[in-house]
Amino acid sequence: MNPTIAYITVRGMLGRKRALLLFALPAMLLLLVIGLKASDNATVSIQTAVLRQFALSTLLPLLALIAGTGVIGPEIDDGQIMYIMTKPISRPVIVMTKLAVAIALVFAFAVVPTFVAGLILGNTEGLAFAFAFAVLIGGIAYCALFVALAVVSRFAVTIGLIYVLVWEVLIGNLAPGAKNLSIQQWSLSIVDRLTDASTVEAEVSLGTAGILLLVVTVAGALYASVRLRNLTIASAE
Amino acid sequence: MSTAIHDIGYRHYDGPRLGRAYVVRSMFVYNLRAIFGIGRPAKTKILPFLLAAFMLIPAAGDIAVLAFIKQPEALIQYSSYPMLLSPLIAIFLATQAPVAASRELRYGTVPLYFSRPVGTSDFVFAKFGAFTTALFLLLALPLTLLHLGFVLTRSGMVDQMKIFATDGSGEVEKVPTIVHQTGLYLGALVGCLLFALVLSAFALVIAAFTPRRGFGVAAVIAVYLISNVMVLIVQGIAIESSNYDVAGWAGLFTPFNLVDGVQVRLLGAPAASTPQAPPGGTGGPVFLLACAGVVVGSLSVLLARFRKAGQ
Amino acid sequence: MTTLRIENVSRWYGNVVAVNGITMNIAPGVTGLLGPNGAGKSTLIHLMGGFLAPSSGTVSLEGTAIWKNPEVYRHIGLVPERESAYDFLTGGQFILAMAKLHKLSDPGAAATKAIAMVEMDYAAGRAIGTYSKGMKQRIKMASALVHDPSVLLLDEPFNGMDPRQRLHLMDLIRQMAAEGRTILFSSHILEEVERLATHIEVVVAGRHAASGDFREIRRLMTDRPHVFAIRSTDDRVLASAIIADGCASSVQLSDGGLQVEATDFRRFTQLLPRVAKQAEVRLWEVSPSDESLESVFSYLVAN
Numbered sequence: 001m002n003p004t005i006a007y008i009t010v011r012g013m014l015g016r017k018r019a020l021l022l023f024a025l026p027a028m029l030l031l032l033v034i035g036l037k038a039s040d041n042a043t044v045s046i047q048t049a050v051l052r053q054f055a056l057s058t059l060l061p062l063l064a065l066i067a068g069t070g071v072i073g074p075e076i077d078d079g080q081i082m083y084i085m086t087k088p089i090s091r092p093v094i095v096m097t098k099l100a101v102a103i104a105l106v107f108a109f110a111v112v113p114t115f116v117a118g119l120i121l122g123n124t125e126g127l128a129f130a131f132a133f134a135v136l137i138g139g140i141a142y143c144a145l146f147v148a149l150a151v152v153s154r155f156a157v158t159i160g161l162i163y164v165l166v167w168e169v170l171i172g173n174l175a176p177g178a179k180n181l182s183i184q185q186w187s188l189s190i191v192d193r194l195t196d197a198s199t200v201e202a203e204v205s206l207g208t209a210g211i212l213l214l215v216v217t218v219a220g221a222l223y224a225s226v227r228l229r230n231l232t233i234a235s236a237e
Numbered sequence: 238m239s240t241a242i243h244d245i246g247y248r249h250y251d252g253p254r255l256g257r258a259y260v261v262r263s264m265f266v267y268n269l270r271a272i273f274g275i276g277r278p279a280k281t282k283i284l285p286f287l288l289a290a291f292m293l294i295p296a297a298g299d300i301a302v303l304a305f306i307k308q309p310e311a312l313i314q315y316s317s318y319p320m321l322l323s324p325l326i327a328i329f330l331a332t333q334a335p336v337a338a339s340r341e342l343r344y345g346t347v348p349l350y351f352s353r354p355v356g357t358s359d360f361v362f363a364k365f366g367a368f369t370t371a372l373f374l375l376l377a378l379p380l381t382l383l384h385l386g387f388v389l390t391r392s393g394m395v396d397q398m399k400i401f402a403t404d405g406s407g408e409v410e411k412v413p414t415i416v417h418q419t420g421l422y423l424g425a426l427v428g429c430l431l432f433a434l435v436l437s438a439f440a441l442v443i444a445a446f447t448p449r450r451g452f453g454v455a456a457v458i459a460v461y462l463i464s465n466v467m468v469l470i471v472q473g474i475a476i477e478s479s480n481y482d483v484a485g486w487a488g489l490f491t492p493f494n495l496v497d498g499v500q501v502r503l504l505g506a507p508a509a510s511t512p513q514a515p516p517g518g519t520g521g522p523v524f525l526l527a528c529a530g531v532v533v534g535s536l537s538v539l540l541a542r543f544r545k546a547g548q
Numbered sequence: 549m550t551t552l553r554i555e556n557v558s559r560w561y562g563n564v565v566a567v568n569g570i571t572m573n574i575a576p577g578v579t580g581l582l583g584p585n586g587a588g589k590s591t592l593i594h595l596m597g598g599f600l601a602p603s604s605g606t607v608s609l610e611g612t613a614i615w616k617n618p619e620v621y622r623h624i625g626l627v628p629e630r631e632s633a634y635d636f637l638t639g640g641q642f643i644l645a646m647a648k649l650h651k652l653s654d655p656g657a658a659a660t661k662a663i664a665m666v667e668m669d670y671a672a673g674r675a676i677g678t679y680s681k682g683m684k685q686r687i688k689m690a691s692a693l694v695h696d697p698s699v700l701l702l703d704e705p706f707n708g709m710d711p712r713q714r715l716h717l718m719d720l721i722r723q724m725a726a727e728g729r730t731i732l733f734s735s736h737i738l739e740e741v742e743r744l745a746t747h748i749e750v751v752v753a754g755r756h757a758a759s760g761d762f763r764e765i766r767r768l769m770t771d772r773p774h775v776f777a778i779r780s781t782d783d784r785v786l787a788s789a790i791i792a793d794g795c796a797s798s799v800q801l802s803d804g805g806l807q808v809e810a811t812d813f814r815r816f817t818q819l820l821p822r823v824a825k826q827a828e829v830r831l832w833e834v835s836p837s838d839e840s841l842e843s844v845f846s847y848l849v850a851n
Contacts, residue, residue, distance in 0.1 A: 004648040011636055017447060021456055028463050032470065041474050050470055058466045066455045077450050079631035083691065086597065086626055087649040088619045157451035158284065158332050161458055165324050229616055233599040233631075 005084060005097045009071050013105060018070065022105065025062060026113035029054055033117045047121045048199035051131040055114040056191070057184055060106070060135050061142060061164040067105040068146025069156045071098040077154060082233045092225040099147050099221060106139035130194035138187030141213045144220030145183070151227045179203045186213050261359050268367035271340075272333050281336070288329045289375055292322055296379040300386030307397035309412045312387055315425035316497070316506035319376055319432050323493045326436070327461045329375060334440035335453035337368045338539075342448040342546055351547035361539045368441060372433035377426060384422040388415055421505070428500040432493075435528050438535030439492050445542045464491040472512045484513035485520055489527055498524040549610050549623040550576045550698045550730045552596055557605035559591055566591040568754035569605075574699075574732050578725045580745030581734040584849050588754040589734040590629065593703045596732070597626045609699065622650065625692030629703040632684055635677030639668055639687050642676060643694055650695040662694040663687075665720060667713075681708035689717065700724070702733035706740055718744050742841045750848050757848045762841045765848075772847055773797050773809035774816070779833040780806070780824065789823040790816075805833070 014022075033050060036042055075081040084094060114135045118128025145163075149156040168182045179185045185202070186209035192202035202209070267276075274282030295313070302311050319326065341347045350360055394412045440457050447453040468491040475484035488494035488511055500506040501514040502521025515524050552574035559567040567588045574596075583589045594600050595607050598614040598621075607614050614620050633642050643663055647655035663672050666686040671679065676687060685708050692700060700721075706714050721744060725731050735741050741748060742762075750757040750765075758765045766774070773796070780786055783806045787799045790808060795815040800807040810816035824831050838844075 002649070004645050008634060008637070008645060012634065015636055018452065021459060025459060025463060028467060032467055036474070041478075046470075046474055049473065053470060054463075054466050058462050062455070062459045062462060066452075066459070069451055069455075073451055074449055079628070080634060082599065082626075082628060082631050083633065083646065084649065085618075086621045086624070087646075088622050088651065089649060090618060154450070155280075157454045161328065161331060161454060165328060165458070170324055230601075232601070233594070 001100060002089060002093055002097045005089075005094060006101050008084075009098055009101045012075070013067070013070055013101070018066070021066065022063070022109050025059055026109050029059055029113055029117050030120070033120045037120055037122075042121045044124045044127075044197055045199050047118065047124055047127050048197060050121065051114065051118055051127060052188070052191075052200070055110070055117060055131055056135060056138070056187055057169075059114070060110050060138055060187070061168070061184070063106055063110045064102075064139050064142030065146055065157060065160045065164065067102040067109075068143040069150040069160060071102045071105075071150075072147055073150035073154075073156050076151065076231070079233055081231070085228075085231065085233065091228045092221075095147065095151075095221060095225045095228055099143055099224075102143040102147060103140055106143060107136065110139055111136045125195050125197040127191075127195055127197055127200075130191045130197075130200075133194060134187040134190040137190055137213055138183050141183050141186070141216045141220075144217040144224075148220040148224040148227070151224045151231070176203075180208065181212075183213070183216065185209070257354075257359065260355055261363050264355070264360065264363035265367050265370075268337055268364050269370055272337055272368060272371045284332050285329065288325055289378070291325055292375055293379050293382060295322065296382045296386070299383060300390065303386060303390045304393065307390070307394045309394055313383060314507060314510075315380055315383060315421050316428050316500045316504070317508075317510040318380055318383070318425070319429065320493055320497055320510035322379075326372075326375070326493075327458060329372075330436055330440040330461070331454045331457040333371070334368070334437075334444035334457055335447075337364055338441045338444035339448040339453050342445065342542075343450070347543060347546040348548070357540055357544045357547065361536065361543055365437060365441060365536060365539070368437040369433045372436055373429055376429040376432055380422065380425055380429065384418065387418055391415060421507070424500070424504040424506065428496065428504055428506065431499060431528060432496045434532050435492055435496050438532045442535045442538050445539055461492070465493070467491075468494055469512070476513060481513060482516050485515040488513065488515055489524065492531075495524060495527060495531070499528060550728065551610060552699060552730060552732070553606075553608050553611075554592075554596065555606050555608075557592075557595060557602045557607055559588075559595060559600065559603045565754055567595065567602075570751070570754075570756045571605075572749055572756060572759060574730055574749075575747070576725070576728050576730045577746050578721060578744055579730075579732045580741035580748045581732055581751065582738075582741055582748055582845060583734075583751035583757075585736070586753075587751045589751055590703055592751060593701050593732070593734055597624065597628075597701050599628075622695065623697050624699045624701065625695065625697035627685075627688045627692045627700075627702045627705050629707065633676050633687055633691065636675060638673055638675050639663065639679070639683075639690075640672035642687065643672075643690050646691045647694045652695060658694050658696075662690040665693055666690045667716065682710060682713055685709055686713065686717075698729050700729060700731045700733075702731070704735060705733050706735065706737070714740070738841050738845060748841070750845065752849055758844075762844045763839055766836075766839050766844050767813065773811045774813050774836060775838045776806075776808045776810060776816075777804075777833065777835050777837045778806040778808060778820075778831065779804075781830045781832070782827065785827045785829055786820075786823060789827065790819070793819050793823070795819055807837070 013019075032054065036046065036050070072081070075084075111132050115128050115132035118131055121128075146156065146160050149160055153159060167178065168184050171178045172182050172185070185204045188200070189202040189204050189206045189209035192200050193206050270276045273285045296318070299311065299313050313321070341350070351357065391412065398412055439460070443457045443460055444453040447456045468487050471487045472484040475481070475487065485498075488498045494511045497506075497510050498515040499521060501509045502517070503525060515521065554570055554572050554574075557567060557570050558565065570592065581589050581592065591600075595602055596614065598617070601615045609620055609623060612620055614624075637645065640659065640663065643659040644655055647658045647662075652658045663669055666689050668683065668686050668690060671683060676684065679687065685705065689705065692702075706717065709717065718740075721731055721733070725746075733744070747760060748762055748765075749759045778786065783801055787801050787806055790796050790799055793815075795810055795812040796808050797811045798809045808816070820831075820834065
């Protein structure tokens with residue numbers, strides 16, 4: 001973990017327009033739950049629906065995509081990564097630092113708002129913490145996946161988008177087997193374990209989910225480090 | 238030796254020039270080709286053509302089913318088709334809107350356009366027109382395929398119904414007439430045009446403000462997904478509490494529902510493709526006004542944005 | 549850690565060979581890398597800087613390979629042509645960050661010193677996005693100097709600088725070379741290279757065309773006759789003597805003087821004073837007209 005790299009990455013991520021998007025997305029979640037609470041619509045099934053459909057299935061993947069690809073993609077694209085690569089710093093350290101920044105952003109803009117939203121809605125059966133924790137673990141896996149994608153391809157955002165929208169949502173709903181390979185489903189298993197609410201039902205066993213989450217995270221970080229070592233700096237081609 | 242400045246640089250051209258219509262047409266064609274990756278590297282063609290192909294598959298599959306089981310109920314409702322495939326359309330929007338709106342901004346070439354006889358409005362309208370046309374093609378092609386398939390399999394369905402209608406009852410009437418379906422088809426085409434206009438407006442504006450690579454894609458899909466999920470949740474809750482009006486009005490806030498509302502109330506679509514159609518009476522006109530507002534508003538924002546970039 | 553060794557290095561992209569079997573040693577001092585556009589100069593500098601891997605051959609600094617070896621960057625400073633520094637940081641923040649990334653013991657002092665060296669103190673508090681082209685170039689230079697490297701690789705470093713800045717930078721480079729550093733810079737502008745480099749490497753179409761002092765390269769080009777301009781008290785006598793001797797392929801007589809194309813350089817240099825003395829002709833001016841870097845370069849490129 002290199003604090004200077006982290007500083008530069010954070011400064012780069014929180015430039016005006018990107019920060020606007022990062023703040024606006026969870027703000028919408030909070031607006032919605034405040035409205036729902038005010039209009040007295042906060043039953044356990046509504047809480048689950050909001051936390052699951054909005055926080056887990058929409059906010060988390062979106063934020064992880066923006067954060068995961070944003071911490072390293074644009075730098076590689078513009079060639080500015082050269083200023084970090086031509087220093088006596090090991091490649092795994094660079095990857096881990098950027099991954100940590102991405103996870104921190106996901107924590108600030110997805111995990112915390114999920115928790116707050118859950119609290120505002122009433123926190124029945126500990127749903128707030130259950131979802132917030134699942135969002136954190138899922139977020140770590142998503143970030144590792146998207147950082148690795150960003151090192152490998154210029155079209156990381158598009159590929160990540162297709163993974164989330166087509167694989168996890170469309171195909172996940174059609175082919176039950178695909179559910180075993182979906183980060184969202186694994187996160188749902190964590191929620192199921194942490195709450196007794198009957199409205200939450202996971203499709204994947206916790207053991208499988210836990211192992212796969214770990215595998216994806218470690219594999220993503222390792223692969224990104226290896227590819228970074230072999231990186232040809234963009235304009236050199 | 239005397240000093241003089243010799244005018245051999247810029248050569249005056251006094252011959253016939255092709256005029257504004259040609260310029261606008263050229264920009265329109267250029268943008269349309271770029272959106273589908275024609276005239277660009279092979280990788281940029283993969284996604285738009287793949288998506289166009291996937292848009293056709295359900296239509297083709299439905300015709301096959303119709304030809305096989307010969308039941309008219311199997312025909313997908315034309316006006317529902319866009320909603321059915323909205324995730325694919327959203328991906329097209331997210332990946333191709335930056336191609337149309339962001340590239341000149343990213344590379345700073347906008348002033349190059351405006352230092353030639355191209356007005357800001359011509360430039361923007363050509364882009365908007367190209368993207369709208371691209372979307373319209375994407376939506377209308379499968380619909381046309383569907384209708385054609387119906388026309389071709391209709392006689393088979395009628396024969397089937399005749400076999401069932403042993404007691405001479407009006408089973409045959411269950412199969413829609415070609416005239417009736419064509420009416421629905423034309424209505425759905427107008428719906429496609431409306432979809433194309435509104436979705437273009439929405440996506441191009443977002444892309445124009447997020448020129449960095451990858452950021453436009455994320456921003457367009459973020460606005461689509463978040464607005465979609467919020468409206469879905471609100472509609473779900475409202476319907477549970479039988480608050481059908483609130484559920485109907487909620488459709489204003491996400492682009493696909495917005496246009497479908499107009500389809501149901503004003504274009505004769507048989508049924509809503511969203512959880513709840515807008516309320517009867519005022520719903521249709523208000524939704525149509527909102528569509529117009531989105532299109533007009535986006536165009537003015539785009540004009541302002543490109544005017545600023547051209548300075 | 550001062551000698552860069554490039555051994556039989558090639559780099560190809562599919563069917564296009566950018567660098568073709570080049571071997572060179574970059575020793576301490578100022579070396580100019582010269583070549584026409586598309587010759588492979590940038591590719592060569594990128595290979596030396598570890599930006600890409602050689603398709604074959606090795607690039608090493610005192611025996612240690614550069615590719616996939618982050619530690620080597622303690623001794624190398626790079627100024628790339630295209631990549632600009634982070635727009636959102638100020639000049640001062642950027643150089644300080646570079647100093648910290650190099651794990652220097654006193655990053656603040658090193659940063660201040662580097663910024664002063666390139667005369668950017670007055671703008672260090674402004675964001676790099678607001679800099680002019682020359683200022684961005686200078687801040688990139690500072691980032692390459694901050695860790696006091698023994699090797700500097702500069703890809704078109706004078707791009708965008710005004711004459712005063714260029715002179716200042718040239719002085720800086722000369723001073724650093726005098727301290728024993730190895731400095732390699734590439735340029736299209738022959739005057740810069742002529743003025744600054746003590747040693748040149750010429751690359752043409754991916755191949756290593758020549759290396760060394762450019763005057764000596766000229767001497768080695770025996771297939772091209774040396775051209776001399778001569779003015780004397782009696783040009784005709786000299787002309788006939790030179791032609792009679794046979795060491796020149798052509799002699800042109802004009803109002804301005806004599807233009808001699810000498811095929812045998814050594815013989816001619818001995819012949820001329822001897823003939824002039826014998827004929828009692830006084831020589832006003834004898835100057836080689838094609839020993840400039842420009843003519844050497846054009847001969848090499850035309851080949």
